[in-house]
Amino acid sequence: MIELDNVSYGHNGSALFSQLNLKLAPGSFQFLTGPSGAGKTTLLRLCYADLRAQRGKVRVFGQDISTLDRDGVAMSRRRIGVVHQDCQFLDHLSVAENIALPLTVAGRISEAAANLKELLSWVGLAKQSGRFPPELSGGERQRAALARAVIMSPDVIIADEPTGNVDWEMSQRLLALLVELNRMGKTVLIATHDLTMIRSLKSDVDARVLRLKDGQLTVAGAVL
Amino acid sequence: MTALLELIMGDPQADRVVPPTGITAKLTIFVSAVMAMLAVIALALSLSTGRVADRWADELSQAATLRLPADPESASAHLLKALEILETTPGVASARALSSEEQQELLAPWFGDDLLLDTMPIPQLIEIVADDAPYDPEGLRARLAAEIPGAVLDEHDSWREPLLAAAKRVRFIGWAVILLIGASVAAMITLAAQASLSANAQVIRVLRLVGARDVYIARAFVQRYTLRSGLGAIAGVVLGLIVLQVLPDSGGFFSEIGFVGFGWVWPLIIPLLAAVVGFFATRSAAFARLKEQT
Structure with a gap:
């Protein structure tokens, strides 16, 4: 699905990580942990082609993204649902319109009506569909972001601290939704620094826990 | 080619994804209207000068005076x-x-x-x-x-030729003014579109993150500015024609200023030309800015 091969990336001359390798297998569930500033968000952005690797290769669905033009990147992103830490909504559009945005920009607006109602109920936002993003609570925004990420039925779902702004109960509901999507065959990658959240899901899903620290990505103590 | 067709055909949803921009919209319409009004007046002057010059040329080319x-x-x-x-x-x-x-x-x-x-x-x-x-x-x-x-045969060349040359120059200046007006409209729309694209950088980022192609994002801006420049130009043409109607009818050249016959086509196509200028100016600004924001 997504493959990072000896990828290096840094800011202002200092390397954030170098020669990093990662493979997201179809249908897998992975957590990406690490201290703040370790580069979790940067790693996720490399995975959905929002950043270009300074060295190495990033392959998305088998295609080297350095060879893709802007339209090619756009087409790849339609197969990746992203839940951003800050949700990234268009505040002048209603919640329903924001959730349907991936279908709208893909010219599949006719599918939106059918999918939207079901999706809004699934994330518990049926009553809030006509409201605008600034009127939503933190938990509602996260659920709306998740709904937007999955409306295109993407192959991969990438979530950056999806429970960062919500209480424990709400975080459990959101994670349950992601586990449900993984059971439906979606590949899931969640960046979080909350280890209790990972432990709470241990019995529900067979998840791999990746740790990003000091520029190295490890799993169960082994460098990838 | 498909991208161009998509841009021309338009998509109301594409327009919705970009928030309305109040002052830029009003300024674009206002400037387009003013420029179209000036274009109508410049056109009327140019065409009228041409008509008068042609008539003089016809009348004088057939007349001569013999002085005994x-x-x-x-x-x-x-x-x-x-x-x-x-x-x-x-x-x-x-x-x-x-x-x-x-x-x-x-x-x-x-x-x-x-x-x-x-x-x-x-x-x-x-x-x-x-x-x-x-x-x-x-x-x-x-x-x-x-x-x-x-006996002296005077074919009126000595004063007809400078008169015709002057008329030709006035006609040329008229068309040059119209070209400059078109270039000004293009420059103004490019600046307005660039300002709008910069103001909506976050909107563009979100659209890209959800898989929008450049042509989709550009279309939202192109539709908007094409429509504004066209609508502004319609208002400007109407104003320009009103101005021509209220010119003092004191006889001579002033009463000649205006459009006759086929000349009426020109003011009618000004809004279309303004929309075309708006379309290409915004399109080129949008794609250039989207390329920069990669």
Whole structure:
């Protein structure tokens, strides 16, 4: 699905990580942990082609993204649902319109009506569909972001601290939704620094826990 | 090609994804209207000058004046001879000697109405009108010089040519002004579109993150500015035509300013041209900015 091969990336001359390798297998569930500033968000952005690797290769669905033009990147992103830490909504559009945005920009607006109602109920936002993003609570925004990420039925779902702004109960509901999507065959990658959240899901899903620290990505103590 | 078709066909949803931009929208419409109004006035001046110049050229190219020497003793004989020569010259449609009253009218601006022509040696004037296939002026001059020494054939070239050259220059300036107006509209729309693209950088980022292609994002801006420049130009054309209607009707050139016949097509296509300029200016600004924001 997504493959990072000896990828290096840094800011202002200092390397954030170098020669990093990662493979997201179809249908897998992975957590990406690490201290703040370790580069979790940067790693996720490399995975959905929002950043270009300074060295190495990033392959998305088998295609080297350095060879893709802007339209090619756009087409790849339609197969990746992203839940951003800050949700990234268009505040002048209603919640329903924001959730349907991936279908709208893909010219599949006719599918939106059918999918939207079901999706809004699934994330518990049926009553809030006509409201605008600034009127939503933190938990509602996260659920709306998740709904937007999955409306295109993407192959991969990438979530950056999806429970960062919500209480424990709400975080459990959101994670349950992601586990449900993984059971439906979606590949899931969640960046979080909350280890209790990972432990709470241990019995529900067979998840791999990746740790990003000091520029190295490890799993169960082994460098990838 | 498909991308261009998508841009032209439009998509109301694409327009919705970009928030409305109040002041930029109003300014674009206002500037487009003002420019279209100026274009209508410049067009009217240019076309009217052209019409007047053409008419002068037509009228004067067929008219000439023969001036006979002011010699009281041989005046009648010269007049008869001159008329005889002109009547037998191929290409001369008519030749008519001006009466004393007509000559007095011509001289009145310089000498006043009470001038007594009989007391002064005034050259006799003959008005000549040429056929569609005109006479040979050099041949006619040679015959006149042989028969009536001192007779002068004036084809009005000395003042017709500078007049036509001036009219041609005015017409050229008119079209140059219209081109400059078009370039100004393009520059203004490019700036407005760039400002709008910068103001909506976050919107563009979100659209990209959810898989929007450049053509989709550009379409939202292109549709908006094409429509604004077209609508502004419609208002400007109406205003321009009103201005032309209220010009003082004091006769002369002022009463000639306006559109006639096929000339009416020009003000009617100004909104279309403004929309086309808006379309290409925004499209090029949008794609350039989207490329920068990669």
